[in-house]
Amino acid sequence: MTHPSRRTLLGSTAGLLALTAGCIADEDDDDPDPGSGSGNNSGDENGNGDENSTENGEEDENDNGEDDGDGNGDDDDDGNTGSDDxxxxxxxxxxxxxxxxxxxxxxxxxxxxxxxxxxxxxxxxxxxxxxxxxxxxxxxxxxxxxxxxxxxxxxxxxxxxxxxxxxxxxxxxxxxxxxxxxxxxxxxxxxxxxxxxxxxxxxxxxxxxxxxxxxxxxxxxxxxxxxxxxxxxxxxxxxxxxx
Known part of the structure; x- marks a missing residue:
């Protein structure tokens, strides 16, 4: 029976390790870590995206637009008719x-x-x-x-x-x-x-x-x-x- 030499064993072991490393790298590329994604998710979670823009826009319009306009308009129109005299x-x-x-x-x-x-x-x-x-x-x-x-x-x-x-x-x-x-x-x-x-x-x-x-x-x-x-x-x- 012929026994493999020490050089042959070392070469086989190195090839197996290289093959295993390549498989692990392929798996990492196909399934990225969801916790290390792009800045889009972090922007939504932190409330710095569309949610803040819409909320601020609506509040500014209601506080500074419609409310002020309607209130001043009604006050100017009322109390100026002859029937109030x-x-x-x-x-x-x-x-x-x-x-x-x-x-x-x-x-x-x-x-x-x-x-x-x-x-x-x-x-x-x-x-x-x-x-x-x-x-x-x-x-x-x-x-x-x-x-x-x-x-x-x-x-x-x-x-x-x-x-x-x-x-x-x-x-x-x-x-x-x-x-x-x-x-x-x-x-x-x-x-x-x-x-x-x-x-x-x-x-x-x-x-x-x-x-x-x-x-x-x-x-x-x-x-x-x-x-x-x-x-x-x-x-x-x-x-x-x-x-």
Missing amino acids: VSIDDHQYQRPAVSDKPSMEHLRSSDDVEDWLADRDDIDDDTTEFVDETDFDESVLVALEAGGPNLCYELAVERAEVEDDTVVVEAAAVDESTPETACGEQEVTVGAVVRATFDDDPVTDVSVALTDRDGKEHGMATASDSASDSASDSTGSDADSNN
């Missing part, structure tokens, strides 16, 4: 005296108020206080009255506003009773006073429409402090419209 109050009352027909008066001064109250010695204190506290340097006062067949009637102010530099008032004598209400059968006068108070000089024109208990419409218009009041009557088509 006047406040309108009304007060209803009832008194036992019976009026022959509906009345509409534009009270222009404290003297007018004194005369109006002198003709109504049965009016309540709340109504007296309401008209007495009117400042005619800044206010317009309108007084309306109509008859009612029972104690459940009142003069309802259906419209009170300033339109085209005119104080417009619409009112109607209405029955406020319900099937469960027991109304005293007594003729009364129902009334309302309407006051428009202006931030600047008050307007001088007044237009009033009043519907009585029978559905008949009455109107009044005043054009200036020195003009005479003009009144008109018209018969309503529906006598039950005041219910």
Whole structure:
């Protein structure tokens, strides 16, 4: 039997080691270490990529764009209309005296108020206080009255506003009773006073429409402090419209 020499064994061992090293190198090339990848993954993990750019962009737009623009726009548009320059109050009352027909008066001064109250010695204190506290340097006062067949009637102010530099008032004598209400059968006068108070000089024109208990419409218009009041009557088509 022939035994290999020492030189032969060393050469075979060296060849085997070289072959093994080549296989290991091939495996490393095919399966790279995921922990040593490119900078793209590290950029996403650290939050320095698209996520930060989008987030910062949206916050800047909302904080410095839409919010500021909308808020300033609304503030500039509000509070500059004519309707904000006047406040309108009304007060209803009832008194036992019976009026022959509906009345509409534009009270222009404290003297007018004194005369109006002198003709109504049965009016309540709340109504007296309401008209007495009117400042005619800044206010317009309108007084309306109509008859009612029972104690459940009142003069309802259906419209009170300033339109085209005119104080417009619409009112109607209405029955406020319900099937469960027991109304005293007594003729009364129902009334309302309407006051428009202006931030600047008050307007001088007044237009009033009043519907009585029978559905008949009455109107009044005043054009200036020195003009005479003009009144008109018209018969309503529906006598039950005041219910």
